Amino acid sequence: MSTVSAERLATVFVEVADTLVDDFDVIEFLQMLTQRVAGLFDTGEVGLMLADHRDRLTFMAASDESARLMEVHQLQHDDGPCLDAYRTGRPVTNVNLAAATDQWPKFAPRATQAGFESVHAFPLRLRRQVVGAMSVFGRADELDDTDTKIVQSLADVAVIGLLQERAIRRGEVLTEQLQGALNSRVVIEQAKGIIAQHRGVSPDEAFNLIRGYARNNNRRLSDVAQTITTDLASLGGLQRP
Secondary structure: OOOOOHHHHHHHHHHHHOOOOOOOOHHHHHHHHHHHHHOOOOOEEEEEEEEOOOOOEEEEEEOOHHHHHHHHHHHHHOOOHHHHHHHHOOOEEEEEHHHOOOOOOOHHHHHHHOOOOEEEEEEEEEOOEEEEEEEEEEOOOOOOHHHHHHHHHHHHHHHHHHHHHHHHHHHHHHHHHHHHHHHHHHHHHHHHHHHHHHHOOOHHHHHHHHHHHHHHOOOOHHHHHHHHHHHHHHOHHHHOO
16 A cells, blocks of 8 residues: 555545535545545455444444444444454554454454454544544555555544534534524513603513513523514513513
């Protein structure tokens, strides 16, 4: 794999880093990642798992069906390189599967039977946060130090992209929440003016009346304010002077 051109590597890194698209799809992104990493090898396939909120790994993507079966087998038997990479946060490289039955008694024989000769696994991590792992199943490939750094870097860039996209989504939610609060504040001010005029009280007294009505009726302040501006007659307790 170390013979891959710098231009090709640059293209792959740019593609993996690009999560700032309007129609970003996590599954499609991870599928692309496994295929691009597999494309760096002549006879290798790639599978990937992510952890859920309970730190349980789940299969997410694979470059082909054989890699998918290897990932699922690891999960079913709690045995294999992807799990080790996830739990330790360190890559597992250049393991000869024929000699790995003691290390992975369930996984190694099954992978050998599937025609794979070697395996490598890389944590998907950002600093100390590990969110998953990616396995590379080979039929002849060995990774030197440069190869290992390249694949791990691709995994790291992918995680940065995923967490960045997540942060953006959270930022959008926060922006929506803030805008909602601003909109509610405008409606509340309008409602204060309506009640102040209707009841002949000050704006502060009007606000206390609105808030008291919301609390006594277990309703949101913004909802009561909206009703005041659209259908005051339905709020008998506030309509009466």
